[in-house]
Amino acid sequence: MFKRIACLMTNEFEDREYTDPAYVFREAGHSVETIEKLGGQVVKGKRGEVEVAVDYGIDEVGPDQFDALFIPGGFSPDQLRADDRFVQFASQFMDQDKPVFAICHGPQLLITAKTLKDRHVTGYDSIVVDLENAGAIYHDQPVVVCHNLVTSRKPDDIPDFNRESLKQL
Numbered sequence: 824m825f826k827r828i829a830c831l832m833t834n835e836f837e838d839r840e841y842t843d844p845a846y847v848f849r850e851a852g853h854s855v856e857t858i859e860k861l862g863g864q865v866v867k868g869k870r871g872e873v874e875v876a877v878d879y880g881i882d883e884v885g886p887d888q889f890d891a892l893f894i895p896g897g898f899s900p901d902q903l904r905a906d907d908r909f910v911q912f913a914s915q916f917m918d919q920d921k922p923v924f925a926i927c928h929g930p931q932l933l934i935t936a937k938t939l940k941d942r943h944v945t946g947y948d949s950i951v952v953d954l955e956n957a958g959a960i961y962h963d964q965p966v967v968v969c970h971n972l973v974t975s976r977k978p979d980d981i982p983d984f985n986r987e988s989l990k991q992l
Contacts, residue, residue, distance in 0.1 A: 826853045826992045829889040829916075831909055831932065832875070833859050837897030838868035839978045840926045841875065844893060847985040853992060855893065858884060860906070869897045881908045886915040891992060896927025896947060896977075904935035914938055917972070922991040926975045926984050930954060933972075943969040945976050 828848055832841060845855045859866055862880040867873070886892075892913060894900055903909040909932060916923050917938035925933060930946045931953070933939050940958030945967040954961050966975045966983035973991055975984035 826890040827888065828853055828855045828891045828893050828992075829884070829886070829912075830855050830857045830893040830895070831859075831900075831903055831912065832857055832866060832895055833899045833902050834866045835869040835898035835902065836866065836875075836895045837899075837927055837978065838870045838873040839981065840897065840929075841868065841895040842873055843978075843981045844895070844924065844926070844985055844988065847989065848893070848992070851989055851992065853891075856884075856889070858912075866899075881906070881912065886912055886919065886921070889916075889921075891922040891924065892916040893988075894923070894925040894929035894932055896925075896929045898928070900925075900928045900931040904932045910936045920971050922971050922973070922988070924973045924984070924988040924991070926980070927977055930959075930974055933957075934959075942972060943967050944972065944974045946974055947976055 856878045859877040914936035927947045934957040944959045965980040973987045
């Protein structure tokens with residue numbers, strides 16, 4: 824069944840952490856729709872390999888219009904969590920028990936949304952202390968699934984991340 828996936832991202836996202844899952848999601852028949860501060864602009868990956876046209880500005884859409892949330896890593900999640908609109912958007916997915924897929928630094932947005940207490944997660948090495956301080960139960964594994972939440976550590980984990988994310992869809 825077709826699912827509509829919201830992807831929160833801005834400049835400096837980790838290129839492969841967006842492109843590889845987005846490709847797999849689309850190949851499985853789902854849509855991946857990008858959301859940034861303003862729609863119609865182009866955001867660039869931190870490695871300079873990928874440019875993505877933004878579908879919507881954060882004020883143009885709401886979580887109720889989507890079935891799942893995808894948060895690629897890189898420096899993008901840290902920038903987005905400074906804007907309460909993105910924090911609230913992510914929080915609503917967790918509150919409504921919709922699938923959430925966050926890789927590498929992606930969980931930073933969920934930390935700021937205060938949605939990780941007692942949740943089993945993984946993430947990039949540099950955010951482990953932040954995850955634990957947020958009350959999450961950290962696991963150093965390629966992928967961790969905790970009910971509706973799928974998390975992974977780094978680009979090498981993308982195949983596991985994709986497999987478990989597709990199961991949620």
